């Protein structure tokens with residue numbers, strides 16, 4: 001075996017049964033880098049510690065043997081990230097439809113609801129939590 005094959009074999013042995021990198025790892029590395037670069041301009045020592053902390057956390061996750069817990073973390077991260085990514089698109093859609101629809105939040109569960117404009121006051125039933133309330137449309 002030449003040197004590189006030996007190295008690859010060693011690495012495979014090391015990673016056996018460990019979680020490895022995922023989307024959250026990639027986000028951690030970029031966030032850590034962003035904090036570090038920001039520190040170059042702002043000179044806030046806290047940013048270096050944050051960056052270091054994020055990198056230690058990322059390494060811990062990669063080498064973790066608790067794959068179920070790590071996969072769950074990644075799943076939660078992806079859910080949150082998806083919501084964040086959707087926000088601008090949702091906002092744009094609301095702006096486009098604002099003449100036809102009125103948008104508001106359910107006072108109980110804060111779900112975004114919409115109703116056709118015009119027609120005065122009406123009783124609205126939230127489809128998510130069943131809460132009923134009056135709203136001017």
Ligand SMILES: [Zn+2]
Pocket residue numbers: 106107108109110111126127128129130131
């Ligand atoms: Zn509701």
